Amino acid sequence: MTMRRLLRSIRAKVVLLYILMLLLVLQFAGAYSVRAIEQYYLENFRTTVRAQTDLLAANVEPYLATHAGKGAPANLGADPQVLLNRFVTVSGSEVQVIDQNGTILAASFDAGNAVGQKNGYLEVYHALLGTPKETVRVDPGTGDRVQVVAVPVKRGDTVLGAVMVKASLEPTYDVLRRINRILATAGALAVVLAAVLGVVLSRTITRPIQEIMRQTNAMAKGDFSRRVRIYSDDEIGRLGQAFNHLTARLQKALADHEEERDKLASVLASMQDGVVAADSRGRVILVNRRAAHMLGQPEDALLGMPLVDCLPFPEGRAQDEELGGGRSWVVEQGDGSRRPRFLRITIMPIRRGTVQRGVIAVLSDVTEQETLERERREFVANVSHELRTPLTTLKSYLEVLQDGVMSDPELGPRFLRVAQNETERMIRLVHDLLQLSRIDSNQWRVEKAPTSLAHLLRQVKERFQFQADERNIALSLSLVEPLPPIALDRDKMLQVFDNLLSNALKYTGPGGKVSIAARMDGPWVTVTVADTGIGIPAEDLPRVFDRFYRVDKARSRELGGTGLGLSIAREIVRAHGGEIALDSEVGKGTTVTVRLPLDEEARAADAGTA
Structure with missing residues (x-):
């Protein structure tokens, strides 16, 4: 295990290789040197x-020649070793002089x-035959x-003997x-020295690599501020410089x-439309706050969910077909307890080349547009119906009269x-429609002038007093004096109070009561018109100011109403x-409250009094 761990180090590999x-x-x-030295020696x-x-x-040739001529052993001197000792220079060598019969005449040892x-040596045998042998x-x-x-030992071609040296x-x-x-x-010394030099050399190579490795680990943890130290100007030094340049470029790229990403997050967070992005597997990878609000779920809960489970799809349409991209549909959201909301969902593909990498769903709140469209359709239908009814009645009665x-x-x-009556009803309807048209097209102006609200209300009461008396309805007016003058368009405010009082009398039975009251309410003047009539169901209250909306349509038409009076009254009051x-x-009556602001001088006087 230690050797395996050691071999993982590039320094150890360099030293071992070296x-x-x-x-x-x-x-x-060494082998070559030893062989050469051995051969040399x-x-x-x-x-x-x-x-x-x-x-x-x-x-010894003269001695052997003399010896061979006498036919007796040669006498090489008083001391036979003198001649041999004089010639023997190789330490530890043995020298023999042999005659032609192979007999040893002299020897350097053991004479x-x-x-x-x-002499029984084979080499001597070859020498006596005339061939040197070693x-x-x-x-x-x-x-x-x-x-x-x-x-x-020869004289001419004659072999006189032989000389043998054994060293x-x-x-x-x-x-x-x-x-x-x-x-x-x-x-061995060279290997040790080489190992030391290898360690030193490998350190000069591996130190920059270790620096790069440490920097790489730091980069993996997100730290791009460190730099590799440059130790030399060689390839490794240039590698360190390139790495530092890469780190700087990468740090800038990440920044x-x-x-x-922050800009995108800010854009997504500030968008009025919701954005949901999914990957190629259909899993949600991005969702902004607006989309989470529209879908009614937290952002964290939506991330990772299948897109088909997040978005509302229209009934009867394949979800896979919708997620193919380039599709758009409108869905209605609502649980019955609140006003319905309409969402337009548009699916667009994310492509890289010809491969689809995912989809983006854009959610737009089109409640206002859809509501306006529905109101437009309903308005056209109501107008058509309101005009058709009196026209049909007129046609029928005129035909009968003609007959x-x-x-x-x-x-x-x-x-x-x-x-x-039907003609007057159509005239009123057309007049109200023209007035609403002028209001919607901003062609309608309010001409304000200081007006006594008390006098205005008394005038309204007097105009409806006869009608109230005929129907046995008690009509009363209560004013908390003094009421300061208010900047009003007198004619238009008369229209408002006429409409409110007319409705109160219409829907109040004989013996009932209708009251008008006005009082100061800080910088406001509050006027209430209350009756003890049939009342309005709670579920109809949110729509009573909608155009052409009637609680009891049959009774309203019977009484000559167009369903536009309260809508016009609201627009006039808002214009003021x-x-x-x-x-x-229901069964107890209705109270309509109108609050009108005082003009600037009246507000200042009221503030001073307070």
Whole structure:
């Protein structure tokens, strides 16, 4: 495990590779050197032995010639060893002089035992035949390796004898062994020195790499502020410079990416439309706050959900077909307890080349547009219906009159009154429609002037007093004096109060009560019109100010209403900067409250009084 962990280090790999290369070089160089030295020493030893043998052969030739001529053993002097000792220069060598019969005439060692005996060496046999011979053999007596050289001694073509030199090779091999030990020691020292140099060299290589590795780990943790230290100007140093440049570029790119992401997040957060993005698997990967609000779920809950589970799809349409991109539909949201909301959902594909990588769903709140469209359709239908009913009645009565009823003293005038009433009803309807049209097109202006609201209300009461008396309805007016003048458009406010009082009398039965009251309410004047009539159901209250809306349509048409009075009254009150509200309970009556602001001088006077 330790060796495996060690080999994971590039420094250890460099040192080991360096040592292995050095060992390989030393192996080949040492083997070659040892072989060359061995050959050199052995060849030098052989040359020395051969030279000594040839010199001795040349010197003993006269003695052997004399010996061969007398036919008796030669006497080489009083001391037979003198001649041999003079020529023997190789340490530990044995020299023999042999006559042509193979008899040892003189020997450098053991002269008493060897002289006069036969020499049995094969090399001597070859030499007596006239051929020099040298071999390397192992001495059976000592076990040493020896060099045996035998050369013939000739005079002319006649072989007079031979000279044999046997020299030990062990001193030479001892020298070679000492040389090998020296070389091995030098090689070991070279390996140690190489290892030290390898460590130093590898450190110069691996230190920048370790710096880059530490910086890479820091970058993986999100720290791009550190830089690699440059130690040299070589390839590794330039690699460090390139890495530092890459780090700076990457840091800038990430900063730009973060900036763009923040911008995108800000744009998505401030958008009025909802945005939901899904990947190629259909899982939600991005959702803005507006989309989460529209879908009624937290952003965290939507992330990772299948897009088909997040979006409302129209009934009867395949979800996979809608998610194909380029689709748009409108869905209605609502649980019955609140006003319905309409969402337009548009699906657009995210493509890279020809491959679809995901989809983006844009959710737009089109409640106002859909509501206006529905109101427009309902308005057209109501107008058509309101005009068709009196026109149909007129046509029917006129046809009857044309058929001869006109001459009937009882039915003729009656049918004419009906036709007249229906005509007046259409005139009122058209007048109200034209007034609403001018309001919607901003062609309607309020001409304000200081007006006594008390006087205005008294006038309204007097106009409806006769009608109230006819129907046995108690009509009362209550004013909290003094009421300051108010900047009003008198005619338009008369229209408002006429409408409110007319409605109160219409829907109040005989014996009922209708009251008008006005009082100061800080910087406002509050006017209430209350009756004890049939009342309005709670579910109809939110729509009483809608155009053409009637609680009891049959009764309203019977009483001549168009369904536009309260709508026009609301627009007039709003044009004066005021507010109008309606409160009602079935069977107990209805109360309409109008709040009008005082003009600037009246407000200042009221503030001073306070």
